[in-house]
Amino acid sequence: MKKSFKIFFSMVLVVILIIPIAACSKEEVQKVRIGEVTRSIFYAPEYVAIEKGFFEEEGLDIELTTTSGGDKTMTALLSNSIDVALVGSETSIYVYAQEANDPVINFAQLTQTDGTFLVSREKIDDFSWDMLKESTFLGQRKGGMPQMVGEYVLKQHDIDPHNDLNLIQNIDFANISSAFASGTGDFVQLFEPTASVFEQEGRGHIVASFGTESGMVPYTTFMSKESYMTENKETVEKFARAIYKAQKWVAENSAKDIAEAISPYFEDTDLSLIETVVDRYKSQGSYATNPVLDEEEWENLQNIMDEAGELPKRVDHSVLVNTEIAEEVMK
Missing domain, CATH: 3.40.190.10 (Periplasmic binding protein-like II)
Structure with a gap:
């Protein structure tokens, strides 16, 4: 009887000790909802970050949604349906021009040419x-x-x-x-x-x-509302670090290895075709090798918008671009 009680007590003790540990682990995992403007091999580093576990290493649980179009993606971000948007940087300028109380800030560049x-x-x-x-x-x-x-x-x-x-x-x-x-x-x-x-x-x-x-332009960038970035500074930094890990992995690995890594996101596309496309994007330098969106690229973006008659107002790089986070994770 005493032996049975000791076994029961030991089991209870183990459960008591495990529950707080499990609870702590659960609290450490932060869910981040990404809305990507389209599903494209152009965004290979994003899928690599998920498949290679770089987000998971940072304690982030990613929920990825394809929002089909810049306007829909930005609407989802502004309405809090997503936390982070992967979309063209021009959308942040459009939002700012409407005198939004909570501007959208670019914090990690993914692609650096037109795709x-x-x-x-x-x-x-x-x-x-x-x-x-x-x-x-x-x-x-x-x-x-x-x-x-x-x-x-x-x-x-x-x-x-x-x-x-x-x-x-x-x-x-x-x-x-x-x-x-x-x-x-x-x-x-x-x-x-x-x-x-x-x-x-x-x-x-x-x-x-x-x-x-x-030429070089911040074609697709991860961005979020200023309020989200203020309230979740550590999460955004972890996010940028995971992206940087993926960017380095893409730069260091072959088109074939990259194609194999991202193939789950293109189930209806032949692996050889994915490899061809990845190689084409790598060859023309489309994948950014780090998450920093520099001022020269930002100005090129606005020049292109201005030429098209779509630039509502010129905005300084420092207003809508946060490079501190990207620079910090690169150290």
């Missing part, structure tokens, strides 16, 4: 940009980074996008590829892996990269 490609319906062996003149060009949504960079590049090649060609930009982001597949347009501006899928299926042919033509 779209020019796809032709017909195969072109010797492409030149002037071939777009008098053609029908299926561009991206007005006011978004893809459209602004697209117009910027066209102008760099002496093409007036509103007079030298038939520019279509009233189709919803999610339906652009379907519109081209159904016969709309001679040329289209597409993200990967859609551009390569179209090429593989013979529906189109990649003839140029907007990323190599436009």
Whole structure:
């Protein structure tokens, strides 16, 4: 009887000791809800950070949602449906221009070039940009980074996008590829892996990269409301550190290894195609090698917006960009 009591008492004691430890562990794990503007191989470091456990190492539990479009992503952030948005930096300027009481702050850059490609319906062996003149060009949504960079590049090649060609930009982001597949347009501006899928299926042919033509720009950045960053400073720092770990991993590993790591996010895409796309983005320097969004890139962004007639007001780098967090995690 005494022996049974001792065993029972020992079991109770173990449970009493385990519960507080489990509770502490649970409290240390911070859930962070990310809303990504689209699902794309362009965002490979984000998926690497999740799959390689870099977020988990920092005590973060990530809930990832694809919010399909910059306007929807920013609405989700401002309404507290998500904590962190992965979207073009131009959206933070739009919010600031509306005199928001709680501005959106860019704190970790993920991509540093445009991620779209020019796809032709017909195969072109010797492409030149002037071939777009008098053609029908299926561009991206007005006011978004893809459209602004697209117009910027066209102008760099002496093409007036509103007079030298038939520019279509009233189709919803999610339906652009379907519109081209159904016969709309001679040329289209597409993200990967859609551009390569179209090429593989013979529906189109990649003839140029907007990323190599436009230069360095904070194309996609992790951002959050200023209030969230103030209240969750340590969480944001852990988040940025996990992203930096992923960026280094992507820089140090092959396109094949990266493709294998992110393949769960592209189940309907062949692994070889994912590898091709990753290699293309790596070759043109699209993946940022660290999370710092520097002033030169910020100014290039605003110049592109200004050229497109979409810059509501010029905003100093220090107002909407926090580099202290990124610089701290890089030490």
